[in-house]
Amino acid sequence: MSVHTIEFFWDPASPFTYLAATQIEALAAECGAELRWKPFLLGKVFEATGNRPPVSVPAKGKHLFQDLARWAKFYGVPLQFPKSFPVNSVQPERAAIAADKAGKGVAFAKAVMSAHWADGRDISQADELKAIAASVGLDGEAIIAATQDPAIKEILKANTEDAIKRGVFGAPTFFVGAEMFWGNDRLQLLGAHLKGKLAA
Amino acid sequence: MSVHTIEFFWDPASPFTYLAATQIEALAAECGAELRWKPFLLGKVFEATGNRPPVSVPAKGKHLFQDLARWAKFYGVPLQFPKSFPVNSVQPERAAIAADKAGKGVAFAKAVMSAHWADGRDISQADELKAIAASVGLDGEAIIAATQDPAIKEILKANTEDAIKRGVFGAPTFFVGAEMFWGNDRLQLLGAHLKGKLAA
Numbered sequence: 001m002s003v004h005t006i007e008f009f010w011d012p013a014s015p016f017t018y019l020a021a022t023q024i025e026a027l028a029a030e031c032g033a034e035l036r037w038k039p040f041l042l043g044k045v046f047e048a049t050g051n052r053p054p055v056s057v058p059a060k061g062k063h064l065f066q067d068l069a070r071w072a073k074f075y076g077v078p079l080q081f082p083k084s085f086p087v088n089s090v091q092p093e094r095a096a097i098a099a100d101k102a103g104k105g106v107a108f109a110k111a112v113m114s115a116h117w118a119d120g121r122d123i124s125q126a127d128e129l130k131a132i133a134a135s136v137g138l139d140g141e142a143i144i145a146a147t148q149d150p151a152i153k154e155i156l157k158a159n160t161e162d163a164i165k166r167g168v169f170g171a172p173t174f175f176v177g178a179e180m181f182w183g184n185d186r187l188q189l190l191g192a193h194l195k196g197k198l199a200a
Numbered sequence: 201m202s203v204h205t206i207e208f209f210w211d212p213a214s215p216f217t218y219l220a221a222t223q224i225e226a227l228a229a230e231c232g233a234e235l236r237w238k239p240f241l242l243g244k245v246f247e248a249t250g251n252r253p254p255v256s257v258p259a260k261g262k263h264l265f266q267d268l269a270r271w272a273k274f275y276g277v278p279l280q281f282p283k284s285f286p287v288n289s290v291q292p293e294r295a296a297i298a299a300d301k302a303g304k305g306v307a308f309a310k311a312v313m314s315a316h317w318a319d320g321r322d323i324s325q326a327d328e329l330k331a332i333a334a335s336v337g338l339d340g341e342a343i344i345a346a347t348q349d350p351a352i353k354e355i356l357k358a359n360t361e362d363a364i365k366r367g368v369f370g371a372p373t374f375f376v377g378a379e380m381f382w383g384n385d386r387l388q389l390l391g392a393h394l395k396g397k398l399a400a
Contacts, residue, residue, distance in 0.1 A: 059249045
């Protein structure tokens, strides 16, 4: 039996990525798919594609808060809008890559998104990142130091360039092979695809 | 027992509105809600809000076709991308209002969206609108004549202004009282709301 792999391009600055991250592991398990978490920089993707965040349209931004709150209730997960929004996610993403090299990539990814979107913490700050690293059993100082490692920086850059090359314009974005799915609101289509229900 | 009313702001130029229109009656029935179809002009809403259609971002436009095809398969409904996209929907919307006055508003709305998105017909053309009107038992010539009636024009203008005033920035948009839901992909949240599952 062939096993699908879901590539999950995530950026902790994106609230819909947080929401999707609370659901994707259960969906992958239900569909027997493997999950690969790929940190990337949504801001660079916006620059490259000309796409804009929803808050750039006032009426859309106004609705966004209500929409996010509904999703959180629908999923039964906590959510608050951080004072530090939109957060600079370069350091948290580099830290996630360092955490991955230390064998705790997924735990760190979930913890950093939860710190930001459930607890409202400013994850651009080194002290917060150290505490998050420690909470998943990592050496916080070592993780912060690793964010300055050129090899770590390069992985984040490469993930972002790979995303742009493959047509990504927002977050979260999922790939199953060449099939791209954009948005927390496409998880039901992703699930249907993995179950073979969208075949021509 | 209080019965919810869903106001459904629709524009046949919008593919996601067509998709939602294939589902909304069943959802309303399931939730015991009444449904009120409100034609409005999405183009005017884009002008007023600064929002832009997805195709205005090339990477987004490229993905749009695949995304729409997936939704159509997911729902089990036909879909083709009309050669006349983006269609000028002023005449079809006025015709829908005239059809409503003749007691066939919903039948016409569904027929005009299906003609455009399932059959690829150019619904800006009077001959097409006449045929669509006839297909739901209306006098096509009378409907076309009514599109020039100032009272009909005024209703479309008023619906559009009402939408903008209430925060609409895209289509489809649904209201349940003051609660706004935007997008075909929010039907599951609309259903959850109607069933009281999103209460604080």
